[in-house]
Structure formats: structure tokens, C-alpha cells
Amino acid sequence: xxxxxxxxxxxxxxxxxxxxxxxxxxxxxxxxxxxxxxxxxxxxxxxxxxxxxxxxxxxxxxxxxxxxxxxxxxxxxxxxxxxxxxxxxxxxxxxxxxxxxxxxxxxxxxxxxxxxxxxxxxxxxxxxxxxxxxxxxxxxxxxxxxxxxxxxxxxxxxxxxxxxxxxxxxxxxxxxxxxxxx
Amino acid sequence: xxxxxxxxxxxxxxxxxxxxxxxxxxxxxxxxxxxxxxxxxxxxxxxxxxxxxxxxxxxxxxxxxxxxxxxxxxxxxxxxxxxxxxxxxxxxxxxxxxxxxxxxxxxxxxxxxxxxxxxxxxxxxxxxxxxxxxxxxxxxxxxxxxxxxxxxx
Numbered sequence: 662x663x664x665x666x667x668x669x670x671x672x673x674x675x676x677x678x679x680x681x682x683x684x685x686x687x688x689x690x691x692x693x694x695x696x697x698x699x700x701x702x703x704x705x706x707x708x709x710x711x712x713x714x715x716x717x718x719x720x721x722x723x724x725x726x727x728x729x730x731x732x733x734x735x736x737x738x739x740x741x742x743x744x745x746x747x748x749x750x751x752x753x754x755x756x757x758x759x760x761x762x763x764x765x766x767x768x769x770x771x772x773x774x775x776x777x778x779x780x781x782x783x784x785x786x787x788x789x790x791x792x793x794x795x796x797x798x799x800x801x802x803x804x805x806x807x808x809x810x811x812x813x814x815x816x817x818x819x820x821x822x823x824x825x826x827x828x829x830x831x832x833x834x835x836x837x838x839x840x841x842x843x
Numbered sequence: 844x845x846x847x848x849x850x851x852x853x854x855x856x857x858x859x860x861x862x863x864x865x866x867x868x869x870x871x872x873x874x875x876x877x878x879x880x881x882x883x884x885x886x887x888x889x890x891x892x893x894x895x896x897x898x899x900x901x902x903x904x905x906x907x908x909x910x911x912x913x914x915x916x917x918x919x920x921x922x923x924x925x926x927x928x929x930x931x932x933x934x935x936x937x938x939x940x941x942x943x944x945x946x947x948x949x950x951x952x953x954x955x956x957x958x959x960x961x962x963x964x965x966x967x968x969x970x971x972x973x974x975x976x977x978x979x980x981x982x983x984x985x986x987x988x989x990x991x992x993x994x995x996x
Contacts, residue, residue: 728969728986730979825973828954829883831915835944 663777671791671799672775676736676767679744681720681760686741689734689765691797698731698824699793700816703767703778703786707739707747713757715810716764722813723761729820730795733762738773738785741766778804792820844951850874850965853909855945858922860929864909864937872905873987874961875980878952880915881924885974886956890932892977896984897936904988905963910938913947913955962987 666672675690702719704711719726719733726733737744744764750756765772767786773779778789790811792801800823803811853864877893879886893908900906910929914920920942929938941947950959957972958980969983 728979728983730982824975824979825971826975827885828973829880829885829915829956830954831880831913831944831947831952833914833916835914835920835942836917 666777666791666799667802669799670797671793672772674765674767674772674775676765676772677741678734678763678765679741679748680763681748683745683748683759686745687763689763691793694732694793694795695797696795698729698795698820699734700726700731700790700820701734701736701793702788702790702811703736703773703776704788705785706737707743708750708755712810713747713752713755715813716757716760717752718813719816720757720760720762722817725813725817726820729817729824731820735760735762735764736767736772736786737764738767738770738779740768776802790816792816792823794823844959844967844970846967846970848967850876850961850967851946851949853939853946854949855943856939857942858940860926860938860940861935862937864907869907869965871963872907873900873963874907874909874965875984876909876911876950876959876961878911878913878947878950878955878957878959880913880919880955881921881928882915882919883955887928887932889956889974889977890928890934893936894933896981900984900988906984906988908936910934910936911946911950911952912938912940913944913952914942915955960984960987 673691678687678689680687716735744766748757748760752758767773770779770784773786778787787804787806789804791799794800801819897908912925922940925940939946954972956974960969960983962968968987971980
């Protein structure tokens with residue numbers, strides 16, 4: 662029986678990361694993102710199966726996400742060393758080049774499993790994208806199997822909608838009496 | 844309304860409350876325009892925050908706050924009701940009663956609450972709708988204010 666994730670506190674995590682500068686390692690936990698929005702996306706494997714385009718696209722849209730008070734985190738079941746090597750591979754050679762956000766290593770596969778995106782028999786993650794709000798509540802998920810890239814524009818659209826909260830639309834227009842009375 | 848669009852003219856206003864703002868007065872100053880409606884409960888929840896911003900950004904950055912009361916129904920066009928809310932929430936900045944939707948249409952505004960932030964050159968730099976947007980407006984304020992003032996934050 663699959664458990665529902667959306668609308669509940671996001672599963673907790675702590676992972677080692679390779680920073681976007683291609684040099685340093687770090688550590689991230691869900692609690693680090695308290696008070697901010699988080700877009701966390703999973704991908705199968707460094708170097709293979711993945712077209713780096715979407716990972717780079719998120720990196721290049723840093724300013725947009727910054728304006729939306731949103732952090733980005735990429736996750737796969739590779740080691741942090743593999744992540745770092747991929748960041749240090751040039752884009753001409755199907756590498757990532759420097760990124761504006763870290764890549765986390767879910768090497769023991771618990772995070773992918775908790776988020777329901779682990780392909781158990783292969784030990785790699787499906788392409789899943791999750792949006793977690795500043796209170797740690799999972800607000801949105803999209804998961805797919807085949808090679809469908811995730812769109813930055815669509816992610817931004819969803820984020821903006823999630824961040825708007827209540828909207829009262831004006832679906833009424835003034836009658837003639839107001840248009841005449843100047 | 845697209846980002847970087849110029850601040851629309853305040854034409855076709857039904858009535859100004861708390862005095863009239865003119866483009867001349869606002870020249871060279873950043874402007875925050877907020878839309879609200881008496882019938883919108885969430886809008887009222889955000890009004891105290893606007894007072895805080897005026898306090899916080901008014902002096903150091905010369906931020907000018909302008910309100911637009913956008914009626915969402917015939918009932919909302921009762922000017923006395925809008926004035927009662929303005930008084931209740933101690934709003935002291937100029938507010939346009941937009942019973943003809945002239946300003947609403949000029950901004951192509953569809954929702955309340957909504958916030959439009961213009962820099963000192965009166966270019967639109969941020970639009971935010973909805974009650975949850977308050978924190979983001981604040982962030983953009985800081986960013987834009989910082990860039991229009993050498994002292995920064």
C-alpha cells in the first residue's frame with residue numbers, strides 16, 4: 662500500500678554533498694532548509710542515463726529561484742566523489758561544469774526509498790521532483806520513469822502558485838453607471 | 844503587466860482617500876502599489892504588514908506606498924465601507940477608490956491581495972499576488988531598496 666506523501670511533513674534526510682564549485686564536500690539535512698522553499702530532484706546516475714541539460718538548467722536559473730526564496734538540491738544514489746567528478750567534467754564532455762547548488766549523495770538509498778522513487782532492483786532513483794515548503798511540508802511531487810526532462814519553467818510556475826496562497830479573483834466588472842460617472 | 848513596464852498613470856480614480864499622490868511627488872522614489880478589497884478577508888490580514896513596511900522602508904529608502912481599493916462586486920463599491928476599513932487599520936497612505944476599475948485595468952490586475960513594486964525609475968520590478976506572498980515582497984523590497992540606495996541594508 663503506497664503511502665501518501667503530499668500534504669504531510671517531508672521525510673527527513675541527512676546526506677553528504679558535493680558542492681557546486683567542484684572542490685568541497687558538505688552535508689545537508691531537511692532542517693537546513695527550514696524557512697525556505699526547497700526544490701529537490703532525483704536523477705538516476707552520474708555520467709550515464711542522464712542528459713545533464715536539466716541539472717544545468719536549474720543551475721542557470723539560480724536568480725529566478727533566489728527571487729522565489731527557493732533552494733535547489735539534486736540527488737542520486739552515487740557517491741559524493743562521483744558527483745564531484747561529474748561537476749569537474751566539462752559540459753563539452755557530457756559533464757556538468759560548476760553548479761550553483763549542491764548534489765547530494767543518497768548512497769545508502771534511504772532517501773530515494775522514503776520519497777518513493779527508488780528502483781529497488783537497480784539501486785537507482787527515478788526522476789522525481791519534490792517541492793517542500795518553509796515549514797517542511799511536502800507540497801508537490803512529480804515522478805516519471807522514462808527520459809522526460811523536468812522543465813524549469815513549469816517548476817517556477819508551480820512554485821509561484823504554491824507561494825501565492827489565497828487569491829481572490831476579480832471576476833466582476835463595473836456596470837455602466839460607474840463608467841459614466843466620472 | 845510585464846516586469847520592467849512603467850508605472851501606469853493614476854487616471855479615472857473614483858476618489859482618493861488620505862490625499863492624492865501625483866507622479867511628480869513620486870518621481871525618483873520607489874513605489875509599492877497594493878490592491879485590496881473590503882470583501883477580501885485575507886487582504887485585511889496583510890494590511891498591518893504594509894504599515895510595517897512603510898515604517899521600515901519609508902524613511903531610509905523613501906519608499907512610497909499607494910493603495911488601490913478594487914471592488915470585486917457591486918457591494919464593494921460602497922465607499923463608506925472601504926473608508927471604514929482604512930480607518931480601522933490606521934492606513935495613512937494615499938488610497939485610490941477604483942470603482943470604475945480604471946486602475947485595475949491599467950495594471951491588468953486580476954487578484955487581491957496583490958503587490959506591485961516599482962523601483963526609483965518607476966519600472967515594475969516585482970509582482971506578487973496572494974496572502975502568502977508577503978515574505979517574498981519583503982525580500983524583493985530589500986533587494987531593490989538596496990540597489991537604489993548606496994548605504995544598503
